[in-house]
Amino acid sequence: xxxxxxxxxxxxxxxxxxxxxxxxxxxxxxxxxxxxxxxxxxxxxxxxxxxxxxxxxxxxxxxxxxxxxxxxxxxxxxxxxxxxxxxxxxxxxxxxxxxxxxxxxxxxxxxx
Amino acid sequence: xxxxxxxxxxxxxxxxxxxxxxxxxxxxxxxxxxxxxxxxxxxxxxxxxxxxxxxxxxxxxxxxxxxxxxxxxxxxxxxxxxxxxxxxxxxxxxxxxxxxxxxxxxxxxxxxxxxx
Numbered sequence: 001x002x003x004x005x006x007x008x009x010x011x012x013x014x015x016x017x018x019x020x021x022x023x024x025x026x027x028x029x030x031x032x033x034x035x036x037x038x039x040x041x042x043x044x045x046x047x048x049x050x051x052x053x054x055x056x057x058x059x060x061x062x063x064x065x066x067x068x069x070x071x072x073x074x075x076x077x078x079x080x081x082x083x084x085x086x087x088x089x090x091x092x093x094x095x096x097x098x099x100x101x102x103x104x105x106x107x108x109x110x111x112x
Numbered sequence: 113x114x115x116x117x118x119x120x121x122x123x124x125x126x127x128x129x130x131x132x133x134x135x136x137x138x139x140x141x142x143x144x145x146x147x148x149x150x151x152x153x154x155x156x157x158x159x160x161x162x163x164x165x166x167x168x169x170x171x172x173x174x175x176x177x178x179x180x181x182x183x184x185x186x187x188x189x190x191x192x193x194x195x196x197x198x199x200x201x202x203x204x205x206x207x208x209x210x211x212x213x214x215x216x217x218x219x220x221x222x223x224x225x226x227x228x
Contacts (some may be wrong), residue, residue: 034216034217036216041200042221042222043116043202043204043219043220043221043222044155044202044204044219045219046216046217046218047216049216085154087154094160094167094168095160095162095167095168097143097145097160097161097162097167097168097206097208098143098206098217099157099160099168100145100157100204100217101157102154102155102156103154104154105154
């Protein structure tokens with residue numbers, strides 16, 4: 001399974017863009033990058049995913065480098081409710097299911 | 113219905129008890145998962161069911177026994193657990209990869225288990 005590396009913690013001011021980096025240098029051609037977040041004591045929440053193109057949805061944007069070895073999750077206008085642990089995950093499709101293996105994640109703190 | 117529902121939310125059991133955790137989804141997802149999460153650690157995959165068949169067992173001890181009675185339900189039977197098994201147990205579901213769906217895996221809120 002491809003491994004991901006993320007900074008253990010980051011801080012961001014409320015209202016500013018939060019940029020969360022992730023390295024996945026061993027990713028292979030058919031593996032997707034997924035981002036989830038987990039707010040304290042809740043189940044992980046899906047944010048966004050991509051294969052090779054940049055993606056945007058109502059929650060965030062995902063920028064994937066051309067060599068696919070790293071990506072950045074962008075929360076354009078962070079709010080206090082965005083304080084959470086953010087996980088970058090390489091998804092493997094295996095035996096008819098999606099295997100998500102979580103790394104250590106980045107603890108993002110949004111400051112007022 | 114776009115949720116994964118887990119019951120009970122909290123469970124306290126002794127080391128000789130037998131209990132079960134339940135998970136339900138009605139989104140037509142054909143893959144379902146159990147994860148275990150210790151405090152301040154990321155979730156760890158335990159089991160994967162695809163089309164009601166066990167497809168992945170991540171070397172989980174036999175005191176944890178999964179069951180998938182139908183495409184909407186997933187159980188985790190617990191027997192002779194140890195205090196170190198105390199954790200948040202998360203259930204998740206997704207479209208099976210063969211269906212071409214690339215939507216995210218959806219997680220329930222978890223069942224917090226305490227083993228005394």
